[in-house]
Amino acid sequence: MRALAVFPSSKDIRVVDHPEPRLERPSEVLARVLEVGICGTDREIARFEYGTPPPGQDYLVLGHESLVEVLEVGDDVTDLSKGDLAVPMVRRPCASKACIACRSNRADFCLTGEYEERGIVRRHGYMAERIVDDAQWFVRVPPELQEVGVLLEPMTVGAKAMIEAAGMMGSLPWLTDSASEHRAKAVIIGAGAVGLLAAMTLVSREFETWVWSREPEGSPQGRLIEAIGGRYRSNADRPLADLAAEVGNISFIFEATGVARLAAEAAPTLGPNGSFCLSGVFSHTGPVSIELGHFLRTLVLRNQRLFGTVNAGPDAFRAAVQVMGDCVRRWPRELASLISSRHPLEEAPDLLRGPPVGTKSVVRIAS
Numbered sequence: 001m002r003a004l005a006v007f008p009s010s011k012d013i014r015v016v017d018h019p020e021p022r023l024e025r026p027s028e029v030l031a032r033v034l035e036v037g038i039c040g041t042d043r044e045i046a047r048f049e050y051g052t053p054p055p056g057q058d059y060l061v062l063g064h065e066s067l068v069e070v071l072e073v074g075d076d077v078t079d080l081s082k083g084d085l086a087v088p089m090v091r092r093p094c095a096s097k098a099c100i101a102c103r104s105n106r107a108d109f110c111l112t113g114e115y116e117e118r119g120i121v122r123r124h125g126y127m128a129e130r131i132v133d134d135a136q137w138f139v140r141v142p143p144e145l146q147e148v149g150v151l152l153e154p155m156t157v158g159a160k161a162m163i164e165a166a167g168m169m170g171s172l173p174w175l176t177d178s179a180s181e182h183r184a185k186a187v188i189i190g191a192g193a194v195g196l197l198a199a200m201t202l203v204s205r206e207f208e209t210w211v212w213s214r215e216p217e218g219s220p221q222g223r224l225i226e227a228i229g230g231r232y233r234s235n236a237d238r239p240l241a242d243l244a245a246e247v248g249n250i251s252f253i254f255e256a257t258g259v260a261r262l263a264a265e266a267a268p269t270l271g272p273n274g275s276f277c278l279s280g281v282f283s284h285t286g287p288v289s290i291e292l293g294h295f296l297r298t299l300v301l302r303n304q305r306l307f308g309t310v311n312a313g314p315d316a317f318r319a320a321v322q323v324m325g326d327c328v329r330r331w332p333r334e335l336a337s338l339i340s341s342r343h344p345l346e347e348a349p350d351l352l353r354g355p356p357v358g359t360k361s362v363v364r365i366a367s
Ligand SMILES: [Zn+2]
Pocket: 038, 039, 040, 041, 042, 064, 065, 154
């Protein structure tokens, strides 16, 4: 069968004839891949900066954001059947008996770092005609999500951040009561796919939601945010301190750019009892100036939390299915518009080597 392979040693990317996977255990599912989204991680792997083939193999099948259709299930599988749509999770647990996270089915909190990730680290990904995996790694999605289901994995980033932040916010009723005049206010930094999906998540959860990003205020991203009931401000026009004065108390900041300068600018704007979640993958950019003593003092005196998040667990995938169901009912056109283009598998190598175009490019493998 056809698959998109990255060869790190020869620095090659091409469509290959990859061995057809087959059901080998009664707990497994065979699925055909419908669509696979491309993100910054895929582009890093395609630039050979990242990504590891399975042991003993010279290539890695790329792709971790996917939508699949179940073709066949093993005898022990009861919660999926032929014809179901599903999204497979990405990370698989490490082998260490001492890793309490992986042994508790929470590989997203793996302690050893020896986990595997499909399409990223030591396991082939989803840019292939068919895949097999254990049923526990699939989340079923309803048929009404067929058009947008490939966006579920990037939506889990914001969903996991919300679950983590809710531990504190959920215990403060005035932050979660949507009828309250003190309705919680959230600022999202970055209007890429993860930021826009997080904005939809927050608006659907009744947060007063602001997005601050580099695109101009009349840009498609800005218009999309305003269309779903959020507010958009361009960081080209105003520093975040000005936006914070306009917003008032910011309960939640969700960072989705990986730009250290923007995170440093945002930190002092967080309100009392607020949570600041970092989800961008930062690179080494040299020193960034921040008045650290003032920031840490404020963190303490205002009961604030700063945390990072990576890779979603089963709870975030299930939460994202719920949120996406709400979003597709409320904003079907806006949600679908995040998929900026669809391409056949043969175009994937050029797509990966070129600059990103639009919010989300998707490779259509079967229809
Ligand atoms: Zn991704």
